[in-house]
Amino acid sequence: xxxxxxxxxxxxxxxxxxxxxxxxxxxxxxxxxxxxxxxxxxxxxxxxxxxxxxxxxxxxxxxxxxxxxxxxxxxxxxxxxxxxxxxxxxxxxxxxxxxxxxxxxxxxxxxxxxxxxxxxxxxxxxxxxxxxxxxxxxxxxxxxxxxxxxxxxxxxxxxxxxxxxxxxxxxxxxxxxxxxxxxxxxxxxxxxxxxxxxxxxxxxxxxxxxxxxxxxxxxxxxxxxxxxxxxxxxxxxxxxxxxxxxxxxxxxxxxxxxxxxxxxxxxxxxxxxxxxxxxxxxxxxxxxxxxxxxxxxxxxxxxxxxxxxxxxxxxxxxxxxxxxxxxxxxxxxxxxxxxxxxxxxxxxxxxxxxxxxxxxxxxxxxxxxxxxxxxxxxxxxxxxxxxxxxxxxxxxxxxxxxxxxxxxxxx
Amino acid sequence: xxxxxxxxxxxxxxxxxxxxxxxxxxxxxxxxxxxxxxxxxxxxxxxxxxxxxxxxxxxxxxxxxxxxxxxxxxxxxxxxxxxxxxxxxxxxxxxxxxxxxxxxxxxxxxxxxxxxxxxxxxxxxxxxxxxxxxxxxxxxxxxxxxxxxxxxxxxxxxxxxxxxxxxxxxxxxxxxxxxxxxxxxx
Numbered sequence: 001x002x003x004x005x006x007x008x009x010x011x012x013x014x015x016x017x018x019x020x021x022x023x024x025x026x027x028x029x030x031x032x033x034x035x036x037x038x039x040x041x042x043x044x045x046x047x048x049x050x051x052x053x054x055x056x057x058x059x060x061x062x063x064x065x066x067x068x069x070x071x072x073x074x075x076x077x078x079x080x081x082x083x084x085x086x087x088x089x090x091x092x093x094x095x096x097x098x099x100x101x102x103x104x105x106x107x108x109x110x111x112x113x114x115x116x117x118x119x120x121x122x123x124x125x126x127x128x129x130x131x132x133x134x135x136x137x138x139x140x141x142x143x144x145x146x147x148x149x150x151x152x153x154x155x156x157x158x159x160x161x162x163x164x165x166x167x168x169x170x171x172x173x174x175x176x177x178x179x180x181x182x183x184x185x186x187x188x189x190x191x192x193x194x195x196x197x198x199x200x201x202x203x204x205x206x207x208x209x210x211x212x213x214x215x216x217x218x219x220x221x222x223x224x225x226x227x228x229x230x231x232x233x234x235x236x237x238x239x240x241x242x243x244x245x246x247x248x249x250x251x252x253x254x255x256x257x258x259x260x261x262x263x264x265x266x267x268x269x270x271x272x273x274x275x276x277x278x279x280x281x282x283x284x285x286x287x288x289x290x291x292x293x294x295x296x297x298x299x300x301x302x303x304x305x306x307x308x309x310x311x312x313x314x315x316x317x318x319x320x321x322x323x324x325x326x327x328x329x330x331x332x333x334x335x336x337x338x339x340x341x342x343x344x345x346x347x348x349x350x351x352x353x354x355x356x357x358x359x360x361x362x363x364x365x366x367x368x369x370x371x372x373x374x375x376x377x378x379x380x381x382x383x384x385x386x387x388x389x390x391x392x393x394x395x396x397x398x399x400x401x402x403x404x405x406x407x408x409x410x411x
Numbered sequence: 412x413x414x415x416x417x418x419x420x421x422x423x424x425x426x427x428x429x430x431x432x433x434x435x436x437x438x439x440x441x442x443x444x445x446x447x448x449x450x451x452x453x454x455x456x457x458x459x460x461x462x463x464x465x466x467x468x469x470x471x472x473x474x475x476x477x478x479x480x481x482x483x484x485x486x487x488x489x490x491x492x493x494x495x496x497x498x499x500x501x502x503x504x505x506x507x508x509x510x511x512x513x514x515x516x517x518x519x520x521x522x523x524x525x526x527x528x529x530x531x532x533x534x535x536x537x538x539x540x541x542x543x544x545x546x547x548x549x550x551x552x553x554x555x556x557x558x559x560x561x562x563x564x565x566x567x568x569x570x571x572x573x574x575x576x577x578x579x580x581x582x583x584x585x586x587x588x589x590x591x592x593x594x595x596x597x
Contacts, residue, residue, distance in 0.1 A: 039477075
């Protein structure tokens with residue numbers, strides 16, 4: 001009996017748990033990436049331990065891959081040596097960890113997932129309890145197959161109604177972050193519920209869970225349903241545990257009417273300052289970026305391609321698929337051709353310019369409009385550059401005009 | 412005697428150390444880049460034993476441990492704040508950086524000279540009578556801090572659950588019957 005977080009952790013421990021207690025829990029999947037693996041390797045070496053369950057471990061090269069600098073290449077070398085030394089079953093290089101782990105069938109509902117990346121929470125979209133930790137925590141999870149955590153309290157975000165045209169899950173989550181605040185869910189789980197949820201695609205749910213961390217949350221989570229089962233079909237052959245919240249006690253409930261939302265934008269430097277796009281319409285832009293673990297999926301490419309097909313972008317625009325699977329599907333469906341034809345630079349799958357290290361670094365004073373999740377000062381490059389967060393539709397509309405544009409104006 | 416370095420609310424990990432410096436694990440390089448954009452003078456002026464007194468949600472943002480390592484590399488004795496970003500907080504505990512929650516540090520100004528006792532979480536100004544005591548760490552975090560970090564705890568007990576013994580309030584999960592760990596006799 002409890003919230004979905006309590007149900008998942010409790011099921012894994014084989015006994016009921018309550019928010020507030022500290023538990024040591026077995027971990028089903030442990031992940032680190034090219035930037036965090038070197039510290040994980042150091043910590044394991046300091047501990048003098050091997051990875052306990054190499055079949056539940058995965059290293060992903062996504063942050064700066066292919067390597068853009070000699071230092072990044074050295075990190076890859078260290079990562080590869082770590083994978084070899086510990087006989088880790090998988091080294092994945094086909095996209096962003098939070099996207100490719102589910103694609104490879106490594107995440108199931110009811111799993112406990114620990115990753116050395118804050119956006120690990122994205123995988124809560126599959127009904128897993130997935131949380132980001134630092135390299136040392138992850139090293140301990142690799143070495144022992146377990147982690148410690150305080151069972152979190154839960155904020156319920158109840159979704160009702162349906163989106164109006166050109167409004168999507170990104171606009172919704174920017175509104176949720178605005179209401180709850182950038183530390184309003186600290187140490188807590190954010191559980192998405194409501195009558196609108198069955199209509200939200202897996203990609204939408206990933207966007208919602210992804211940005212739970214921008215409210216300080218330990219996890220974002222959605223109960224697995226038939227849509228989840230259908231998405232996972234053919235990817236994993238484990239029996240699925242479809243857990244639900246049972247008579248839950250939420251610390252807070254936030255109800256969002258999807259019909260009342262409009263396209264949103266967040267000016268720097270904090271994520272919780274969302275406002276309607278129309279309030280900033282016309283602001284000039286130097287670069288547009290569509291991609292990341294927040295919005296680099298097929299539906300995002302479909303939206304961008306639909307708007308940009310047959311047009312030319314008015315400002316430099318970069319698009320990065322979240323994974324090779326997304327890339328291939330977007331190729332087959334003609335989205336990539338539409339984007340490249342419109343003058344968009346389509347880059348190989350990965351985190352892209354979100355980290356300010358390659359594929360579109362910003363210069364002094366430049367302004368970017370992006371589908372990313374963070375607008376921290378200097379994140380994409382020079383500390384005087386600016387990051388505005390938007391949906392893929394708003395990003396594409398802005399690319400077309402070179403100025404911040406409400407996508408509803410173009411349709 | 413130590414100097415207090417005052418920071419505002421929501422200092423994120425990109426501000427503690429920008430992502431472009433995370434391609435190294437060299438401690439002195441990380442230390443030199445600590446707060447390089449937010450407070451460029453910090454790394455060159457901070458003295459071992461100084462304390463950071465920050466606003467709420469210190470260390471929010473990414474999971475990078477480089478943020479904790481960079482602060483540690485500067486010799487800072489402790490970070491005090493009303494609240495911390497979740498992952499930063501865990502990282503600090505795991506790596507042995509003293510990070511303490513305290514609600515009543517408004518009187519501490521940038522440059523205030525203080526005496527800090529990490530064992531008691533006690534901070535007092537040199538020039539006057541003002542003082543504060545930070546909240547104690549949660550129980551499990553205290554256990555980690557008592558070992559000097561989570562790796563030391565695992566080394567001493569074989570596993571996390573091995574550190575619990577019985578009656579510590581932390582229940583162990585299934586799947587832990589492979590005989591690798593030994594319960595702490597305490």
